[in-house]
Amino acid sequence: MLTNEIIKQKLTEKFGDALTDWQEPYGMLTFTAPKEMNLKVMQFLFDDAELKFNFLTDLQAVHYPDNKGAELAVVYHLHNWRDNVRIRFKVYTDISQTDVYSATALYQSANFMERETYDFYGVNFVGHPNLIRILNVDEMDYFPMRKEFPLEDQTRIDKDDDMFGRG
Amino acid sequence: MSDHILLPEGSIEKQTTTLNLGPTHPATHGVFQNILELDGERIMKATSTVGYIHRAFEKISERRNLYQITPLTDRLNYCSSPINNMGWHLTCEKLLGVTTPKRVDYLRVIIMELARISDHLICNSIVGVDSGAYSGFLYVMQFRELIYEIYEEVCGSRLTTNIGRIGGFERNFTNAAFEKLEKFLDEKTGYPAQLKEFENLFSRNRIFMERTIGCGPIAAERAMNYGFTGPNLRAAGVDYDVRVHTPYSSYQDFNFTVPVGTTGDCYDRFLVRNEEMWQSLSIIRQAYQKVQEFKGAEAEVFHADVPAYYLPEKKDVYTKMEALIYHFKIIMGETEMPVGEVYNSVEGANGELGYYLISDGGRTPYRLHFRRPCFIYYQAYPELIQGGMLSDAVITMSSLNLIAGELDA
Numbered sequence: 001m002l003t004n005e006i007i008k009q010k011l012t013e014k015f016g017d018a019l020t021d022w023q024e025p026y027g028m029l030t031f032t033a034p035k036e037m038n039l040k041v042m043q044f045l046f047d048d049a050e051l052k053f054n055f056l057t058d059l060q061a062v063h064y065p066d067n068k069g070a071e072l073a074v075v076y077h078l079h080n081w082r083d084n085v086r087i088r089f090k091v092y093t094d095i096s097q098t099d100v101y102s103a104t105a106l107y108q109s110a111n112f113m114e115r116e117t118y119d120f121y122g123v124n125f126v127g128h129p130n131l132i133r134i135l136n137v138d139e140m141d142y143f144p145m146r147k148e149f150p151l152e153d154q155t156r157i158d159k160d161d162d163m164f165g166r167g
Numbered sequence: 168m169s170d171h172i173l174l175p176e177g178s179i180e181k182q183t184t185t186l187n188l189g190p191t192h193p194a195t196h197g198v199f200q201n202i203l204e205l206d207g208e209r210i211m212k213a214t215s216t217v218g219y220i221h222r223a224f225e226k227i228s229e230r231r232n233l234y235q236i237t238p239l240t241d242r243l244n245y246c247s248s249p250i251n252n253m254g255w256h257l258t259c260e261k262l263l264g265v266t267t268p269k270r271v272d273y274l275r276v277i278i279m280e281l282a283r284i285s286d287h288l289i290c291n292s293i294v295g296v297d298s299g300a301y302s303g304f305l306y307v308m309q310f311r312e313l314i315y316e317i318y319e320e321v322c323g324s325r326l327t328t329n330i331g332r333i334g335g336f337e338r339n340f341t342n343a344a345f346e347k348l349e350k351f352l353d354e355k356t357g358y359p360a361q362l363k364e365f366e367n368l369f370s371r372n373r374i375f376m377e378r379t380i381g382c383g384p385i386a387a388e389r390a391m392n393y394g395f396t397g398p399n400l401r402a403a404g405v406d407y408d409v410r411v412h413t414p415y416s417s418y419q420d421f422n423f424t425v426p427v428g429t430t431g432d433c434y435d436r437f438l439v440r441n442e443e444m445w446q447s448l449s450i451i452r453q454a455y456q457k458v459q460e461f462k463g464a465e466a467e468v469f470h471a472d473v474p475a476y477y478l479p480e481k482k483d484v485y486t487k488m489e490a491l492i493y494h495f496k497i498i499m500g501e502t503e504m505p506v507g508e509v510y511n512s513v514e515g516a517n518g519e520l521g522y523y524l525i526s527d528g529g530r531t532p533y534r535l536h537f538r539r540p541c542f543i544y545y546q547a548y549p550e551l552i553q554g555g556m557l558s559d560a561v562i563t564m565s566s567l568n569l570i571a572g573e574l575d576a
Contacts, residue, residue: 025508026261055391058510058521058538077510077523077538081405084412088510109394112217112546120225135218135575144226151230 002050002083004029010051014044019089028086035091038076039101045078045087046106053078053087056103059113061121063095065147071095074123076103093123095146102128120145183211186557190219194561196293197571201548201560208557213549217542221575228535232500233259233333233476236535241327243539244573247286247516248328249278249318254513257415258522259333259476262509267471270461271335272417274469276454277348278321278330279416279513280447284358285314286516287398287440287447288365290568294437295369297562298378303368310358313351320344334477335470345455352452362444370441376434383551383563384432393550394543397518399567402439403431409514420457421450433566440568475502500530517541517568539573 007029011019019041021032033041045053058077065071070092079086093100102125103110114125115134122143125131133140142149189200198219204212224239231239240251253275260267267275288311292304315325320343322330331337351357369375385395390403400407408425410418426442428435461468470477474493483490496502506528512521518540527533544567551567552560 026510028510030508056394057512057519058523058536060523060536062525062534075523077521081407081412086510107394108389108392108546109543112542113394116542133218135221144223151226 002080002085004085004087007051007085007087010048011041011044015041021090028088030088030090032090032092035074035093035100038074038089038091039103039106041089042076042078042103042106051080052082053080053085055079055081056107056109056113057086059103059110059117061117061123061145063121063146067092069094072098072121072123074100074117095122098122098124099126100124101126102131104128119143122146182206188557188560190216194297196565197569198575199564199569199571203557203560205557210552210555210557210560213552213560215545215548217545218575220571224576225535225537228532230531232497232502232530233504233532234497235500236532237331238327238329240537241329242572243537243576244286244515244517244520244541244570245326246289246570247282248326249282249330250286250513250515251520252328252330253279253416254511254515254520255522256331256333257513258509258511258524260471261511262505262507262524262526263333263473263476264505265334265471265473265476267335267416268468269417270458270465270468271470273420273454273457274336274340275331275416276418276421277451277458278318280451280454281314281317281351283447283516284444285311286568287444288362290517290565291369291437291440291444292365293565294379294433294562295375297565298375300368300372300375303365306361306368307365310351310361313347313358317344317347317351320347332470332477334473335468337478339467339469348451348455352448352455359448362441362448366441370438379433379437379562379566381430382433382559383555383566384430385547385551386431389547389550390431390544393547395518395547396540396544397515398439398443399431399436399518399544401426402428402435404429409512409519413512415511415513421453423450433562436566503528503530504532512538515540517570517573518544537576539576541567541569541573542576545569545574 019031019033023030045051057079060075062073072093072095073090075090077088100123102114114128117123118131119133119136120143184205186203186205188203189195190198200216202214203210228236237252237255240255241248243251288307292307295303318328319325320341322328385403387403387405390400404427406425406427411425423446426439428439478497479490479493484494504526506526508525510523512519520540521538523536524532525534551563
């Protein structure tokens with residue numbers, strides 16, 4: 001039976017202190033990897049005879065504008081179908097230099113997901129075969145899911161941000 | 168002579184034809200564009216374009232309270248909105264640490280399995296329509312209508328249901344709802360008889376078999392690599408089902424089998440969906456029986472006790488101070504969520520439907536991501552149709568159960 005402790009132990013054996021911020025929110029093992037190591041971690045998780053994380057469930061980005069130097073987080077959800085264990089890991093990147101290695105060589109499914117992430121957050125996936133916008137119009141020249149783009153029209157005065165707990 | 172339209176260079180010598188299939192083509196059942204390079208009727212190359220009905224749900228969600236996001240989830244896979252709604256409620260409940268009573272779980276299972284049937288029957292009958300057999304579609308349609316009437320009894324709406332609340336349902340099931348459910352389950356006049364007839368029309372039909380066997384196949388290994396989930400993956404021979412792997416809403420209390428195919432072609436996808444409908448019927452029967460076993464006060468339970476998120480009854484709002492406060496706080500969205508990061512998934516009608524919710528302790532999600540199954544497996548479509556005939560491309564698309572609303576979020 002593959003438990004979070006075993007996964008953590010195997011990953012620490014392989015990568016040492018490079019992996020940080022170990023957490024288990026709602027039972028899912030979560031950690032952070034340096035961004036240049038994302039493929040190495042994924043490949044190890046895929047290849048290892050015991051870990052066998054064979055499925056990329058989800059891939060997306062999150063924008064933390066206050067986290068200077070590491071504003072964008074790319075989040076990977078991986079799933080081991082044999083033992084039915086899920087893990088999540090993140091890589092953080094500077095918003096002015098958003099190069100992250102693409103996972104398309106390992107998972108075909110990463111193709112659209114990375115295009116979506118690029119489209120909304122501007123993460124530049126290095127090695128992606130066709131990194132163009134996917135859901136937004138091609139002419140768009142900004143990345144709309146970043147936090148600096150508020151949802152509401154800023155000229156409106158009838159809606160107050162305080163109401164949403166974000167004054 | 169200079170005002171003559173000049174053809175682009177190389178277009179006379181070109182050996183293939185470029186054809187735009189979509190975005191609005193009657194045969195694609197939704198807004199899908201595929202630019203095909205055709206050699207005669209054979210597809211040499213296909214390029215998919217998506218995003219024609221993108222509605223920025225993830226961005227909108229960042230400014231909405233939890234209960235206001237439910238109507239957005241309706242509009243993902245609108246053929247089975249209740250599953251999306253329930254998946255969202257389950258995600259919120261996981262974040263808030265709410266446990267629901269068994270009766271709520273069983274009622275949810277009934278609604279979710281009805282939604283699965285309504286989704287699969289559309290998909291399978293559309294495969295029939297695209298292969299030239301229109302009548303099956305009309306036969307099963309009346310039962311989708313009956314399913315919609317059941318939703319209507321429970322929540323008041325039909326297509327975009329907004330069904331249920333965080334913690335349970337907005338009201339108890341009425342007797343009319345159960346009567347309609349019994350009508351639906353009736354062996355002689357209900358859906359089982361109709362499904363049997365539908366199955367007789369198609370599953371061993373020589374024309375249908377020749378049309379679909381070997382059409383748009385995918386191997387298990389490729390399907391997994393392409394992120395397939397749901398019936399499309401099971402048709403390729405992998406028995407991954409979220410209901411079994413990570414049971415939610417008390418699915419562990421039911422007996423059902425997970426049908427798998429072998430070749431992952433249109434015919435296998437058809438058969439897997441068909442068998443799943445039988446399994447869903449069996450689950451509904453078991454769940455209905457379990458619901459009937461509740462007696463006395465237990466039989467009246469239809470929601471968990473989550474005062475901060477579950478709207479109190481109107482008569483309490485008018486008479487009790489506490490109910491009035493909660494009512495106001497919920498409607499104005501002034502409830503702060505716990506800080507957390509949660510991924511929760513349910514078995515949607517076309518695959519693993521996941522919700523990744525990050526809360527920073529505010530009143531709205533900090534980030535919400537929908538893992539939309541058909542967005543992920545649609546990537547394989549060009550590969551599936553390459554080398555095949557143009558008419559196979561149409562039938563492959565419908566048998567993949569692509570829903571434009573889910574694809575484009």
